[in-house]
Amino acid sequence: MADEANQPLLVAQFGSKGASDDQPRPSYRLSTNSSHDLYHFEYNSKGKTEQKTSRSHSGGATMADEANQPLLDARFGSERASDDQPRLSYQLSTNSSHDSYRFEYNSKGKTEQKISRSHSGVAAMSDAANQALLDEQSSLTERSPERTSVDQPRPSYELSSESTPLLHRREDGLTYGTEQGLSRSSSFASQNPPENGVVKKRNRVPWPTVISLSILTLSVLAILVLAFAAPAAVKEYAKEAAVFKPAAVSIDSTISDGVRARIQGDFVMDSGRVKNKSVRGIGRLATWIAREIETGPSNVEVYLPEYGNVLVGNATLPSIKVNIRNGHHTNVDFLTDLEAGDIRGIHAIAIDWIEGRLGRLNVKGKATLQLKSGLFALGTQVLTDNIIIEEHDFPALPTLNILKLNVHDANSGAMAVDVLISSFIDSPVALTVPALGFDILVPNCSPGDPYILVANAKTSAVDVYPGQETAVGVDGLIQQLPDALTSTCPGKEGSPLDLLVSSFMQGLETTIYVRGSDAPLPDTPAWIVDLLRSVTVPLPFTGHALDNLVKNFTMSDTHFSLPDPFAEPDSPGSQPTVSALVKVLIALPEEMNFQVEVPQVRALADVYYKKEKFGVLNISHWQDANSTLVDDQDGSSALLVEFAIKEAPLQVTDDGLLAEVIQAMLFGTETVILRVAATVDTKVSTGLGRFAVRGIPAEGKVPVKTSIGNPLDQINPRVVSLKLGSTTESSMLVSTQANFTNPTNYSATVPFVDLLILYNDTAVAHITARNISLGPGNNSYVPIDFFWCPLDAAGVDGVEAGRALFSSYVSSLNTTITIKSHRNTIPSLPGLGEALSVLNITVPVPRIYIPGEPGSDDGDQKPRFIHDATFYLWSSTAEFILSSPLTENNILITSIDATAFYEKNEPIGRINNHEPFEVPPGISRSPRLPVDLDMGGVGYDALRKALGQSLEMDAVAKVGVLIGNYVDVILYHGKGIAAKVRI
Template structure:
């Protein structure tokens, strides 16, 4: 159609030569003078030049020739000069047209339309204004319609001329009713007034003319061609563009990072391209698009550029991609395999940093992404121009990749040069990457959390990685080499208001198998081969790296306590105060299994701990070792050949807070009466001062757990205690009570010692309380304990009333009679005044023991192993005076015992009476061995007993005795029954 614009619609003349300039022309013909042409549409009109040969017209003979052959027309007479020009004639500003000139009118791009009416000048100005706006008008408007001013001109009051050009869209050929006749014919007017002005010759010519069918067909084909051009030039491109945007489908099959560049990365993209017309909903767009793409078949894009923006972040440029030339088949359903390399360049690094921070901190709920592609298209040799395609997508929160979880596969810490410590780590992680890529060797800063979340992270190590290959959906193993030059002070300093340091929290979390978070940031000292843009991007982003540590459940392989010493609390301490708690001292040995990851020299100079003590998986106490205990540590080889650290320290007076008194009582009972070893479990949180190549620092909160076997004492053989009363000293007395201070010897069969500030137990006889035994400020060591002071508080009346008095008498009678007498020792609420609950819990332990043997000063049987008491050492009967004399041994060492009355019977062979003593005269029994005064005896002369007594004169006679003896010890008074058997009495004359 480009040639159509310059092709003349009609030849200048019927002949091959141009008419001479002096030949007369009709007044309505167009002049060829274009020097002053200024019509606004003149550059849009088709040009008919007079220099064109008639034979050049594609139809052979011209249309004017056809018209002349059908009806020859005589040229009209030339009007006179004075004849007025008709209003529809075209004039030229350069020359006056001579009326009657019969030359054929020619069209030139410099011609101007003029009118003879008075308003022509004004309208011409309007046309010129519109023409000035034409260059800025877009090629394809939303509607192609003539302007308003032109529609007003075509009103009824102002009839439109047949040769007027309305707009750029006016057809080049007039309609047939316009009556335009080619050649030397005049155009007939459409109005009746104009018809009236025609000469009779014109009307005759019109009647005689015939229909020019070749001309009609030519005009019809030309009109259809113009319409097709308009449709293809204006309507089709918009439809094809819409079709292309909706039908184009690209499915990437493999996307990988080929390499890095100084400005970005080079990615390899492989995929499948297809045009799917089924995605286009508009039927007309789909039809036009399929037709156009079928005709074009293939489209090739030149080097293109794609830019990606983020509207929600100030429309920052994230990056751009340079695409190479790509050729694809655009016919419907035809697949094209695409494989190309593209260079991706990073955009605004600060903007990318802001997005990364929002993603890491979980604030990125959604993200709007806008893409803009500038593409140069061509199909074959036909250039389709530059197309700018834009599209926007919204990425929701669930579409964002999650932060990777890191698992430590291997960790090795070893000493490095110059006192540094090297860390080799092999970690694995499932990195949610949609593309395969190779990350070059990178340098990182390793940081750990500070005391508070708002505090800056603490730099602890430098790390570097080797090249990392990442594949979608596969676990990636990453080797990291780290170097710790020194430990910063803020890492080991105690946090304000807390009991630990950042290092403590990190180590404790790791050793307990909890999730531990460290932070990784790109190093500002990059490796030589790291591109600068990667350094800038990584250094601006700090990524939290959570990983799970290894729970060191078997860290403590052995835990023993030797030389254990238990101390009861001060009796005057406030309940539930630290002073009211029992304490433990011992030599503790802990065998610590060193993890395989630790391959460096370590020393533990001091330790402290807070331990929970369990029995049968139930907690009964808390052992608080709050003070630093000096320790020694030695590297040893364990039984399985692994390295271990033996830590020894002396535990001094560590408080034991009893949390379950009943369970502790059960432990003590098992220790006293059980036959199996008691095993306690200790779960401790240990603070240690550690000395390494990096220096000396404190590590707090190390979890440790071990089992402590406690050997049982004596089982059921309580006689191994072998208690013996060495001395008795009377102290305070009342009529119903007395306090006797004693010294006792006994044996501690356990391996544990104890310090007892105060303890009080009840003494029961046949289930009735009769006395208290109290110990104050005593120290019990393993093995023999001699001259241990114990107070004996005899108070049967106060303890149990009348029943207590009877039980007390029975106890004393049984004891002095030499019978096997046992008593029950029982705790009560005030056994340990500062621990009343413990006293009540221990009340279930009713320990029954024999009455301790009382050593009689000067008694011959006191040290012979005879455990029976010997209050009556000897007896002598005098037959002549009928009296008896007794050798007595008093257990008191400083006080006298007053015998207030004696009512006794002596028997021979159990039931034969010998005599009776009924004495009401009091006498004293001093400490040690003494002889009583002669007491009168009423002998039974006629009995068998007397005969036996006579026969034993000068010898000894064994006899039995029953007596009720009234005693007065200080202010205490009582009557005691005595049953003696086998008493060897001397018989004298």
């Protein structure tokens, strides 16, 4: 023991400073069964104590001399005691110690301590804990000096067994070596004389040893009582110093009202965690003395104060023995039964956690422990503690990853769904989840509406391990689709099923809800079923984006219709429409293993060219469809869906981009491919019935032109009739019929279109088409109006350009014109017309068919208005065979000023006629016109020599014409005219 703590005890045991030096020095021996050390204290004649120690091969606890000094002084006297007094030797021993302490008091009043130790160890008591008790004993001795005899020798007491009573009766006369004690011993001897009359010498009772051992034992008991009967400091120490590190926590099995958990870990008392120094000291002393604590069967209850102090659950703990000395580790491995508490209270917590409202949670634990240390029962201890769990400490809802999905037909028209799910379950313990049953629900139209039950599911037993992914197999069965799932939501276009399918196919996060139902096996504990029934858990998962769902998308028999010219711009009637036969090859996911048909389809498609959108194709009406299950080229199953689009409006969103498409179609040499991204609504027929699925994404490429070269070279336009309409002095309207070839596979309906005709980049006329239908291949007798108005179109420049155009055309020159659009090309789509105006379509002037014209069907494309000429030498006149392109109207020639040349430069003669004559439709002969021959020229000689034959000549003429009210003068250049020469 520490010397400072034992000093008052020694003073009280061996006397105070007032003891006489001439007394014999007593010797006290203190021994215990647990120690092999012997401590011998001798008080010498100088009033000082000498300690001598005799120790065997094992260690023991040594008392410090300085701490024992007050105790020795109290028992043997102070420095005033006489040095010649016989030294008393006291030995104190116990059964629990093998150390012996011997104190000798020498003649100088000083104490010498001698320690002898045997081979076993002893645990040292804390000096500070014994100080108060020893001081009390010392004060008792000082208050009763009259009971101390200085002239009597002090007997020696020896307490060598744990069976010796620690508390003596009053009649035992336990004193500290006084006369009263001796007289009682004498009285006892006199009352019991020997039977044979001989008085035998009896061993003296070592009262000082008995007293010392009694005080020491009482001190130990006091420490235990103070530590555990008034456990405030010890409780605080235990709360702060106790450390339990779980090594493994697992659910061993399920029981009828809870689970049986196995807990393995390491328990240690770490005094360094205790901040209060006094609490740490008392706690270390108390736990050192107790050494081990054993708890009997105990109960732990867990409450939630913030939820009406609801009981979450309780745990039944078995008897556990741990070493509570500082730094000593105890391995713990036990089974405990965890029972669920108030299910409704747990439900409220679960709902707050699921909905994200659980920001913090106050958990109160209450443990009722039956404690025992060795043979001492420490009574029932009730420990409580509060733990605050913050939001970041709560486990997250598991995220589901669908590893495998198989949907197939079941009996009686039902559909089975087999799902393999992978999820990371944030569980701190390993557990086995028994077979469970669930209801599968999906969201309704509005968040406040009740969820829709769509399927029942069951799982087999699942093993969950901390920190590992958990694979769960789920078997689901869909008996039928409820009406609430397929009905259109109020104020919306889709149903709850549409929203679910669309989110899944687009690869978006989808949420389904799982609620507990009847368990598939009877051995599933009822409390688990009741708890799961009370909780609906949202399970978000990410669908698979079906980007390659549409493997092929083609449009055939495509027909474009221009809008009504009288429709208001941006109105539905102002949009062009598209009709076509669409074929879609849909790749069936491998998860779909059931019969499916698509009887009707509708879609809203965005049309792109070079990754830019230029229009929206709105197929708003249900289109009848046929679906056929086929094998694709790669051997996978596919569904071929065919349906016809009838006059679906095409909303042009980018006129300029559409103009690029048309230009690429007309002038490009490469294939023009459009991309169509559609949202498709289908009516699906399965074993569950017929229902609509909306919002299915579909995408495909549509080639609108294959590489066929320049289509303009294949048009081959030809005017088959010209009919004069209204005319003015500067304009005329001619109704025509034309034949041409459409080299594409597309057809079109044109209610109205107006285009400009330019010659040398100057507008001279309009061509207008009304209510025409164009198809692939040859198109015949297409009515087209030709409005000649050079003055109105471009003023004086237009007149000059128009005259030049006419002159070039009637002169059989290779004449080309330019056709382009303008803002009013399509009145209801002014923007499109303006965008298309950048396209200049240059074509040769169409050949005009003239009935009865020789060689009209021989493929000669050059127009010939003068087919033949005859010169009469004697009358000096000329006659011409003329052709008129008009089919019903006459052309009036008002004047002719013409000159004929031989070999380009030699004049033959001149015609200057101002007598009008008419040119009827078709082939006609002109009247004989007077010719002023150049008699002295080379040309005349050539003419005479060709008499009776033909002479090839050129001609230049200014011809005044009158077509209705239209008046103009055209310039004619004729080359290689074979003129007959007659007499």
